[in-house]
Amino acid sequence: MYKIPLFDLNYDKREESAIIETLRSKWISTGPKTQEFESKFAKAINAKFALGLANCTTSLHLALLAVNIKEGDEVICPSLTFVATVNAIKYVDAIPVFADIVSYDDLTIDPLDIERKITGKTKAIIVMHYGGFACDMDKILSIAGKYDLKVIEDASHGPLAEYNGQKLGTFGHVSCFSFFSNKNIGTGEGGMLVTNDESIYQHVKLLRSHGMTTLSYERSKGHSVEYDVVELGYNYRMDDIRATLGIVQLEKLGKDLQKRVEIRNNYIELLRDVENIILPFQNFRSFSSNYIMPVILRQSDSNNRKRVREKLAEYGIQTSVHYPAVHRFSIYTENSVTLPVTEYVSDNLISLPIYSTLTSENIILIIKKLKSCL
Numbered sequence: 001m002y003k004i005p006l007f008d009l010n011y012d013k014r015e016e017s018a019i020i021e022t023l024r025s026k027w028i029s030t031g032p033k034t035q036e037f038e039s040k041f042a043k044a045i046n047a048k049f050a051l052g053l054a055n056c057t058t059s060l061h062l063a064l065l066a067v068n069i070k071e072g073d074e075v076i077c078p079s080l081t082f083v084a085t086v087n088a089i090k091y092v093d094a095i096p097v098f099a100d101i102v103s104y105d106d107l108t109i110d111p112l113d114i115e116r117k118i119t120g121k122t123k124a125i126i127v128m129h130y131g132g133f134a135c136d137m138d139k140i141l142s143i144a145g146k147y148d149l150k151v152i153e154d155a156s157h158g159p160l161a162e163y164n165g166q167k168l169g170t171f172g173h174v175s176c177f178s179f180f181s182n183k184n185i186g187t188g189e190g191g192m193l194v195t196n197d198e199s200i201y202q203h204v205k206l207l208r209s210h211g212m213t214t215l216s217y218e219r220s221k222g223h224s225v226e227y228d229v230v231e232l233g234y235n236y237r238m239d240d241i242r243a244t245l246g247i248v249q250l251e252k253l254g255k256d257l258q259k260r261v262e263i264r265n266n267y268i269e270l271l272r273d274v275e276n277i278i279l280p281f282q283n284f285r286s287f288s289s290n291y292i293m294p295v296i297l298r299q300s301d302s303n304n305r306k307r308v309r310e311k312l313a314e315y316g317i318q319t320s321v322h323y324p325a326v327h328r329f330s331i332y333t334e335n336s337v338t339l340p341v342t343e344y345v346s347d348n349l350i351s352l353p354i355y356s357t358l359t360s361e362n363i364i365l366i367i368k369k370l371k372s373c374l
């Protein structure tokens with residue numbers, strides 16, 4: 001067990017009593033709680049439509065289907081992301097084309113590299129708002145407009161985070177959120193697909209539930225007695241137990257994110273004078289959800305990073321790496337390219353603990369130990 005974990009769930013009595021209420025209602029699959037979570041989530045980020053799903057991976061899959069990505073189409077994506085972002089492209093037999101990130105300071109996908117990688121087969125761009133720090137959406141949307149490409153936002157790290165005052169998840173044609181237990185909103189497993197396009201919304205609603213025209217909840221209410229199956233769909237639904245947790249977590253999110261801002265500021269103060277460290281996003285100005293607290297070791301390599309992480313672990317401090325570069329995984333060998341910035345970051349980044357109850361004493365301890373390792 002670590003003395004200071006990488007992450008801690010922001011759960012208390014509120015989640016417990018809400019869950020008991022839902023259990024006693026005896027409706028635990030997709031139903032009123034899922035609808036409530038969807039409408040509250042859509043409202044919170046100023047989007048028109050939201051659909052609760054089993055997880056973000058299913059959301060990414062349905063997003064690609066909804067914007068009609070097909071076999072052989074090319075989709076430009078980052079490599080410095082969780083593998084699910086890229087796997088979803090393979091689910092629809094499309095081809096992932098990896099783009100590099102901007103710099104050691106800005107770990108989001110590089111618009112210049114996106115434009116360089118566009119070919120006649122390119123149909124879409126998936127962006128990922130790293131750690132809740134927004135991608136350069138002005139440039140990305142202008143490229144997408146110029147080449148008539150669809151934009152999918154993997155906003156897994158960014159509920160309530162913003163770009164120029166607008167909430168993440170409302171820039172692309174369709175956006176995907178994750179509520180995996182260690183995300184800003186944690187429901188165990190869980191995801192959301194968000195869009196402002198009603199036809200995408202209607203289509204995804206079918207696809208998440210076997211292509212069936214009604215839900216069992218609607219049938220149980222006597223709203224309909226029959227259904228048709230009009231398209232090959234999936235069972236990718238969220239259930240009301242998860243949605244119940246999501247509703248409570250969403251209510252708590254604003255405060256949680258404020259705490260994270262304080263924690264990041266605290267870290268930055270202490271890290272500023274550490275010479276061998278790069279602090280990404282130091283000049284980032286929009287509101288971030290601070291899902292990750294990344295630092296990058298200067299003049300380092302993966303062995304040195306491993307040594308530093310092992311030392312920190314000996315002191316009881318859990319760290320992580322967001323992320324091992326996807327283009328270097330075995331299954332992506334045939335799509336692999338050289339991405340110099342992504343590769344250095346992937347080899348030398350350390351994610352430090354961040355969660356709303358992380359104390360300043362613990363932050364001081366983490367930095368003291370980190371300095372002693374360098």
Ligand SMILES: *Cc1c(COP(=O)(O)O)cnc(C)c1O
Binds near residue numbers: 058082084177191
């Ligand atoms: C967590 C995560 C996912 C996958 O989410 P699941 O809900 O676990 O399927 C996808 N993309 C990113 C960037 C993530 O962090």
